[in-house]
Amino acid sequence: MSPQSLTLTDTQLAGRLRVPGAKDHKYTRGVLGVWAGSQTYPGAAVLACAAAVRTGVGLVRLQAPQRVADLVLARRPEVVPAAGRSQALLIGPGISAQDVPRAAEADAALALALGDPTTPPLPAVLDAGALPLLACRLQAGARCWPWHVLTPHAGEAAVLLSGLGRRTSRQQVEEDPEATVRALSAMTGATVLLKGNPTLVSGEGGQLLVRLDPGPAWLATAGSGDVLAGVLGALLAVEAASWERPDSEVYRVGEACVTGRGQADAAEPGAGSPGPAPVDPSAGEPQAADSAPLLHGSTKSVLECYQEDISRDSVAIPSNKTGGVKVSCLTGLVPVWMHPLLVTALGGRIHARAADICAGTGPGRQGRPLAALDLVETLPAVLEALLEAVQESAS
Numbered sequence: 415m416s417p418q419s420l421t422l423t424d425t426q427l428a429g430r431l432r433v434p435g436a437k438d439h440k441y442t443r444g445v446l447g448v449w450a451g452s453q454t455y456p457g458a459a460v461l462a463c464a465a466a467v468r469t470g471v472g473l474v475r476l477q478a479p480q481r482v483a484d485l486v487l488a489r490r491p492e493v494v495p496a497a498g499r500s501q502a503l504l505i506g507p508g509i510s511a512q513d514v515p516r517a518a519e520a521d522a523a524l525a526l527a528l529g530d531p532t533t534p535p536l537p538a539v540l541d542a543g544a545l546p547l548l549a550c551r552l553q554a555g556a557r558c559w560p561w562h563v564l565t566p567h568a569g570e571a572a573v574l575l576s577g578l579g580r581r582t583s584r585q586q587v588e589e590d591p592e593a594t595v596r597a598l599s600a601m602t603g604a605t606v607l608l609k610g611n612p613t614l615v616s617g618e619g620g621q622l623l624v625r626l627d628p629g630p631a632w633l634a635t636a637g638s639g640d641v642l643a644g645v646l647g648a649l650l651a652v653e654a655a656s657w658e659r660p661d662s663e664v665y666r667v668g669e670a671c672v673t674g675r676g677q678a679d680a681a682e683p684g685a686g687s688p689g690p691a692p693v694d695p696s697a698g699e700p701q702a703a704d705s706a707p708l709l710h711g712s713t714k715s716v717l718e719c720y721q722e723d724i725s726r727d728s729v730a731i732p733s734n735k736t737g738g739v740k741v742s743c744l745t746g747l748v749p750v751w752m753h754p755l756l757v758t759a760l761g762g763r764i765h766a767r768a769a770d771i772c773a774g775t776g777p778g779r780q781g782r783p784l785a786a787l788d789l790v791e792t793l794p795a796v797l798e799a800l801l802e803a804v805q806e807s808a809s
């Protein structure tokens with residue numbers, strides 16, 4: 415694949431949003447495990463957890479020192495300050511290497527997110543204090559997968575690149591953010607959102623780049639990146655939860671991988687290709703042609719989709735079922751390997767739109783200062799507007 419730069423509309427991005435169905439409960443809507451906040455930076459955990467809750471995840475679990483947990487609960491009593499199974503992780507806001515015990519906890523969570531030969535990786539947002547820890551683990555031989563979303567600002571990107579052996583200054587990152595974000599994606603294997611103006615997302619080893627509307631410069635305020643991390647964490651958890659449903663897209667992709675269905679669609683991209691036949695959830699597990707390792711609808715099956723040497727261009731699926739809307743992207747079909755990029759870009763877009771509302775910016779309007787917590791309270795309205803846009807484009 416040659417390097418590509420994608421332009422994605424709000425409606426295309428919003429197609430990745432999921433509306434809960436009648437049979438959903440909190441565990442099917444996504445559980446996010448958060449390692450954020452420390453004695454020095456307790457507020458980062460408040461902002462990240464509140465943002466995740468307001469983005470619409472089923473449950474947020476927090477692993478943090480008591481004082482941090484107390485502050486989070488005072489603001490968001492929905493958060494559960496205890497360990498348990500999570501479908502996605504958010505690691506790093508408000509954690510620094512100087513706080514050695516707290517950094518060690520984050521590092522243990524990072525090991526969980528990265529997986530090992532016996533345990534598959536988990537989708538995870540790796541922000542702030544998680545990034546230097548990641549550099550060490552990558553130097554020791556670990557590798558990210560596309561559902562690891564890194565969210566450095568220019569300073570953190572410089573430290574991360576340097577930690578990976580490419581000595582880079584913050585100034586160099588700011589001079590060439592595109593080269594930086596592509597290099598980080600290539601060197602880590604992750605999806606990378608480089609914050610700032612511009613805000614750029616790169617995936618597929620740096621081959622794909624999305625340039626996002628950065629939002630107003632009022633966003634340059636303490637904690638707004640922690641809010642973005644919470645939004646992204648929630649989106650990943652919702653996405654990962656959907657993999658466990660027998661009628662999910664990934665379940666269907668798994669079927670396409672095993673049976674070869676879907677390849678014909680890719681040969682004739684666009685123009686309303688129907689994609690693999692829908693799975694009838696009432697019919698029990700669909701039968702695969704050979705063995706059915708990809709049909710369990712779990713994180714493992716998603717991992718196998720990436721690990722199998724499938725022809726990437728041939729695994730195309732009809733996009734998201736939100737209201738039966740087709741989210742056309744490039745060809746009218748959204749290949750599974752583009753999902754992390756789209757979900758990450760969607761998070762960035764939600765964040766920027768929330769900022770526009772809070773700051774009151776728009777054509778000819780300079781707006782007003784915003785505070786990071788204001789962004790959080792605006793998130794439901796942003797999500798509602800995006801979902802409405804998807805519905806309108808379908809009708």
Ligand SMILES: NC(=O)C1=CN([C@@H]2O[C@H](COP(=O)(O)OP(=O)(O)OC[C@H]3O[C@@H](n4cnc5c(N)ncnc54)[C@H](O)[C@@H]3O)[C@@H](O)[C@H]2O)[C@@H](O)CC1
Pocket residue numbers: 454455456457458459506507508509510542543567568569570584610636637638639640
């Ligand atoms: N209320 C809170 O608890 C807050 C906690 N925060 C946490 O504070 C910790 C330290 O965060 P910092 O970002 O200040 O990192 P640092 O203080 O470690 O800054 C690292 C370097 O990056 C540069 N830098 C900082 N922001 C930049 C940007 N947006 N673009 C380019 N360069 C930039 C700085 O000049 C510095 O050279 C993180 O864990 C973060 O999550 C911040 O999010 C602020 C709010």
Ligand SMILES: Nc1ncnc2c1ncn2[C@@H]1O[C@H](COP(=O)(O)OP(=O)(O)O)[C@@H](O)[C@H]1O
Pocket residue numbers: 567608609610611613628629630631632633634635636637638639640641642765
């Ligand atoms: N000049 C700017 N224009 C638009 N957005 C900006 C600008 N500067 C920073 N931002 C955005 O503000 C957020 C700041 O995040 P970050 O640097 O992590 O702050 P914090 O660590 O305080 O949360 C990012 O989303 C970034 O893209």
